Amino acid sequence: MLMQPTASHLPSMRTEWTVGLKSRIAMAVAMATVGLFLSATPAQAANTLVVSGTTQATSSAGSSIVVGDTFSYTYTLNLDSTSTGNNGFTGGFFDNAVTAFNLSAAPGNVGTWSPTGVNWVISPVKRLATNSSSDQITLQVNATNAPSINSVPFFDLGITLDWDPSEVNIQSVLGTESLGTTLGTLSPDPTLANHYFELRDANYLSVGFTASVTQNPSGSNSAAPAPQRFEHSLNTAGGVNCKLNLPSGTQGTWVQLPAANSCTAPVDRPGTTLLGWSTSSTFPVQVAREQVSKGWGVIDAVFNGQRMIFIPTGGFTQMSGDNNLHAIWG
Numbered sequence: 001m002l003m004q005p006t007a008s009h010l011p012s013m014r015t016e017w018t019v020g021l022k023s024r025i026a027m028a029v030a031m032a033t034v035g036l037f038l039s040a041t042p043a044q045a046a047n048t049l050v051v052s053g054t055t056q057a058t059s060s061a062g063s064s065i066v067v068g069d070t071f072s073y074t075y076t077l078n079l080d081s082t083s084t085g086n087n088g089f090t091g092g093f094f095d096n097a098v099t100a101f102n103l104s105a106a107p108g109n110v111g112t113w114s115p116t117g118v119n120w121v122i123s124p125v126k127r128l129a130t131n132s133s134s135d136q137i138t139l140q141v142n143a144t145n146a147p148s149i150n151s152v153p154f155f156d157l158g159i160t161l162d163w164d165p166s167e168v169n170i171q172s173v174l175g176t177e178s179l180g181t182t183l184g185t186l187s188p189d190p191t192l193a194n195h196y197f198e199l200r201d202a203n204y205l206s207v208g209f210t211a212s213v214t215q216n217p218s219g220s221n222s223a224a225p226a227p228q229r230f231e232h233s234l235n236t237a238g239g240v241n242c243k244l245n246l247p248s249g250t251q252g253t254w255v256q257l258p259a260a261n262s263c264t265a266p267v268d269r270p271g272t273t274l275l276g277w278s279t280s281s282t283f284p285v286q287v288a289r290e291q292v293s294k295g296w297g298v299i300d301a302v303f304n305g306q307r308m309i310f311i312p313t314g315g316f317t318q319m320s321g322d323n324n325l326h327a328i329w330g
Contacts, residue, residue, distance in 0.1 A: 047079040047186045048099070051159075055197040057111070058208035058316065062150035064113040065199070065207050070106040071115070072214070073159070073197075075139070077128070079180035083173045084124070091130035092173025092182055098125040101141060103157070112147075113199075119144045126156060130182050132172045135163045137183075152201035161193040162300075168193070208297075210316065257325070259314040265329065272329040276312040281326040283308050289330045 052074040060066045081097035101122050103115040120143050127140040138160040146154035163170075168188045171181070180186040191213055198206035242263040260274045275288040284303055291299055292312050299310040310328065311317055 047180055049077040049079060049188065049190075051075050051077070051190065052214045053195070053197075053211055054214055055209045055211040058210055060111070061113075061201075061207050064111050064148070064150045066109070066111040069109040069111045069113075071103055071109075072106070073101075073103045075101040075159075077179065079178065079183070079186055081179050082176045083178075083182070086173045091132045091136075091170060092177070094128045094130065094179045094182075095124035095126070097128050097179050098122045098139065098141075101125075113149060114147065118146045120157075128179075130170050130173070130179070132170045132182075135165050135168055135170045137161045137170075149199065149201040152203055152205075155200040155202045155204065158196075158198040158200065158206075160196045161190060162195075163188070163193045208316075256314065256316050257311055262313075263327065266327075269329050274313050275328045275330050276310055276315065277325040278308055278310045278328050279325065280306060280308040282306075283310050283326070283328050285328060285330040288312075288328045 052072075054070055054072045056071075057065050057067055057069045076099045077094075077097050078099050079097075081094050083092040084095045086092040099122070101120045103118070103120070105114045105116070120141050122141065125139065126142040127138065129138045129140075130136070131138070138158065141157045143154060143157070148154060169184050171177070171184055173182055195211050195213075197209040197211045199209075200206045242258050257277050258274075263274050265272050265274070275285070275292050278288070280303075282304070287299065287303075288310055291297075291310065297312065298315065299308075301308065311325075
């Protein structure tokens with residue numbers, strides 16, 4: 001499976017967040033906390049999911065956020081929380097499901113933006129949305145006093161997880177189902193999802209971020225198995241020649257794909273420009289051309305009945321398996 005890089009320039013980021021194209025961040029699974037209520041029978045443990053991870057900036061916003069700045073986050077989801085509605089979406093909203101949230105900046109950050117002392121609003125949270133058509137969870141968090149980003153007022157923070165339906169098959173909400181019921185499981189494995197992170201300003205823009213989990217699936221500190229190493233083959237049929245080596249790395253690492261000027265045009269398409277790389281050689285060229293012209297990022301969608309991923313030139317991909325990427329010219 002090919003994992004996407006940051007979704008800071010996806011079309012859905014230009015408007016109020018809903019769960020749409022991919023945007024994801026690594027999480028760790030469930031810990032139980034005791035529900036506090038009076039009962040003649042012993043209290044039942046709530047089904048909860050504790051999420052912990054780190055995210056690193058891959059682009060800058062003036063002096064506020066600088067490439068390499070790192071932030072750590074943790075939040076807790078109550079899987080027993082019931083739906084707060086679906087407003088016509090194919091999933092549902094669980095805005096009361098977030099019971100804790102925290103974000104901290106690494107001491108070595110060069111940028112001046114800091115979440116220290118920020119009051120994150122989680123009762124209810126701005127949005128905790130599920131999407132059954134793309135098997136995603138998207139968390140959006142507001143803050144009452146977050147610093148501006150490069151002199152533009154802060155808007156919100158977003159984290160999205162996206163699973164393959166064979167791993168977590170999210171169901172459409174018809175009534176007041178619980179979050180766990182909507183996910184189809186009380187033990188979803190976040191390490192099997194693709195993950196994304198954003199800090200948006202009032203212009204709905206975010207610098208690029210990559211993210212990684214800080215706990216293994218059991219949530220313990222025991223040593224994890226040595227990560228596998230994968231390679232992405234670059235299909236350069238037609239006489240294409242790229243200067244860079246094949247993208248490779250251990251599982252979970254992010255690698256950069258060749259930029260437009262790193263490859264020569266194929267002999268049968270002189271004068272064309274390398275737009276990006278796709279998991280399918282039949283990815284629509286016009287769609288790729290429009291995505292690049294607008295400065296947007298990864299596309300993960302279905303075309304002609306086939307799931308295809310497109311990454312613009314110079315973009316990043318997370319290593320989760322061997323893959324064959326096709327050059328898209330236009």
